[in-house]
Amino acid sequence: MQEMIWSLIKxxxxxxxxxxIREDGRKFDQYRDVKIDYEFTKNADGSASVRLGNxxxxxxxxxxxxEPYPDQPDQGTISVGAELLAMASxxxxxxxxxxxxxxxxxxxxxxIRESDAIDFKSLCIREKELVWITFLDLYIMNxxxxxxxxAAIAALAALKNTKFPxxxxxxxxxxxERTSKRLELNxxxxxxxxxxISDILLAxxxxxxxxxxxxxxxxxxxxxxxxxxxxxxxSGYFTKAEVSKCIDLAYINSDKLRKLL
Amino acid sequence: xxxxxxxxGIHDLRPIKIVAGxxxxxxxxxxxxxxxxxxxxAVYGPKECLPRHIANPYKAVITYNxxxxxxxxxxxxxxxxxxxxxxxxxxxxxxxxxxxxxxxFPNTEIEVNVEVIDSNAGTRVAALAAAAVALADAGIPMxxxxxxxxxxxxxxQLIVDLNKEEEDADDAVDxxxxxxxxxxxxxxxxxDGLLKKEEWEQLVELGINAAKNVYEIQxxxxxxxxxxxxx
Numbered sequence: 168m169q170e171m172i173w174s175l176i177k178x179x180x181x182x183x184x185x186x187x188i189r190e191d192g193r194k195f196d197q198y199r200d201v202k203i204d205y206e207f208t209k210n211a212d213g214s215a216s217v218r219l220g221n222x223x224x225x226x227x228x229x230x231x232x233x234e235p236y237p238d239q240p241d242q243g244t245i246s247v248g249a250e251l252l253a254m255a256s257x258x259x260x261x262x263x264x265x266x267x268x269x270x271x272x273x274x275x276x277x278x279i280r281e282s283d284a285i286d287f288k289s290l291c292i293r294e295k296e297l298v299w300i301t302f303l304d305l306y307i308m309n310x311x312x313x314x315x316x317x318a319a320i321a322a323l324a325a326l327k328n329t330k331f332p333x334x335x336x337x338x339x340x341x342x343x344e345r346t347s348k349r350l351e352l353n354x355x356x357x358x359x360x361x362x363x364i365s366d367i368l369l370a371x372x373x374x375x376x377x378x379x380x381x382x383x384x385x386x387x388x389x390x391x392x393x394x395x396x397x398x399x400x401x402s403g404y405f406t407k408a409e410v411s412k413c414i415d416l417a418y419i420n421s422d423k424l425r426k427l428l
Numbered sequence: 429x430x431x432x433x434x435x436x437g438i439h440d441l442r443p444i445k446i447v448a449g450x451x452x453x454x455x456x457x458x459x460x461x462x463x464x465x466x467x468x469x470a471v472y473g474p475k476e477c478l479p480r481h482i483a484n485p486y487k488a489v490i491t492y493n494x495x496x497x498x499x500x501x502x503x504x505x506x507x508x509x510x511x512x513x514x515x516x517x518x519x520x521x522x523x524x525x526x527x528x529x530x531x532x533f534p535n536t537e538i539e540v541n542v543e544v545i546d547s548n549a550g551t552r553v554a555a556l557a558a559a560a561v562a563l564a565d566a567g568i569p570m571x572x573x574x575x576x577x578x579x580x581x582x583x584x585q586l587i588v589d590l591n592k593e594e595e596d597a598d599d600a601v602d603x604x605x606x607x608x609x610x611x612x613x614x615x616x617x618x619x620d621g622l623l624k625k626e627e628w629e630q631l632v633e634l635g636i637n638a639a640k641n642v643y644e645i646q647x648x649x650x651x652x653x654x655x656x657x658x659x
Contacts, residue, residue: 171485266518269511281620384617394628397603397619400518402525404613407632414625 213329243290278387319358357421456566492521
């Protein structure tokens with residue numbers, strides 16, 4: 168039933184886009200206003216909330232000591248989770264993360280991990296025995312489109328704001344105590360998601376635009392000109408020229424977004 | 429230009445063999461060997477879409493289940509589908525949807541099940557290549573086959589069809605890509621690693637060319653099944 172309603176709205180959205188009009192008057196490559204607030208919870212080692220228009224995402228970081236992977240004995244690691252909370256949209260349900268939430272968390276994870284933003288060796292406490300594991304969890308509180316970019320900004324903001332907890336002599340975290348040492352970020356990888364409706368490419372799609380999408384393409388860029396992740400989703404296609412255009416726009420928009428952190 | 433660890437040139441695919449029609453109960457099926465990778469794909473449908481509330485009144489729903497057998501990787505894999513398998517299933521199903529005339533079969537489901545039984549990097553693209561042949565074998569109307577390949581970077585070289593050793597290189601970049609070979613529409617595209625845009629521009633050309641080579645092997649598999657009886 169919902170599919171039918173969105174399908175009807177799509178025709179109108181597309182007709183307006185063909186005349187160059189977005190519902191909120193933005194240019195096709197323009198983001199909505201971004202508002203970042205740090206440290207909404209004192210219990211997390213780092214946290215940030217992000218509002219991208221009416222899309223609202225919370226990110227919280229907990230650093231926990233744990234065993235390293237056998238093949239990377241001197242490196243800590245990151246684990247990203249995402250919850251599409253039932254409060255965020257009538258389309259979301261309670262229960263364990265489904266494919267949409269899993270894809271979201273894995274794309275955010277990929278952009279950060281592959282850009283070497285975090286020096287995982289600096290998370291080593293004792294080689295082969297103990298490393299810091301960075302648990303980064305994303306909570307989608309209100310879905311007004313483009314959850315990927317909102318979540319990725321929140322993730323970076325929370326990481327940037329993270330301080331190491333105090334480690335006791337028993338190798339456990341001393342509850343509630345934190346050191347002044349910050350988690351260092353070598354790069355700020357920015358995720359840019361483009362939504363394709365017919366042959367139109369939009370940055371930062373609203374909910375209506377997201378629902379009208381034929382396909383989506385996310386590209387993560389770093390400030391020194393690298394690409395660290397791609398993800399194409401949706402049942403439509405991209406041409407290689409469109410991918411190229413998305414990459415060029417992503418470099419430009421990423422620089423703007425990075426200044427907000 | 430140095431040779432690769434397995435002796436291939438930088439643009440060479442590993443040996444690929446595809447057989448259509450290997451699971452008799454399925455409506456269509458295929459088996460692929462791609463280097464060390466071995467994958468079965470089976471298609472059921474179009475059939476009644478269950479549970480009913482996931483049915484779409486405009487088009488068939490594609491359900492793609494990518495799974496790896498517990499013994500298909502060096503350490504035993506947990507049989508429960510992991511996050512990686514779920515993500516791959518999602519993007520692969522979306523890729524196939526573009527190829528299939530889904531609008532001809534509203535309210536139905538086309539189920540594509542792929543099982544990786546041995547692996548050495550590039551299983552998602554091998555699985556997609558097999559799945560496309562299985563869909564054709566099932567007689568499902570399609571715009572074109574979907575052809576797929578991995579491209580990327582290892583040890584400073586831009587290469588086609590990374591093996592596991594290359595995928596584990598310090599500077600490795602892995603880009604699975606799937607296309608409709610005739611229109612060159614990109615249906616699946618993922619990437620992880622650190623890459624410059626200029627390198628991507630080269631890799632997309634390498635990927636499209638390599639995928640077209642896979643396309644020839646896919647077509648031959650269908651011809652072998654359906655044209656062999658001519659005397």
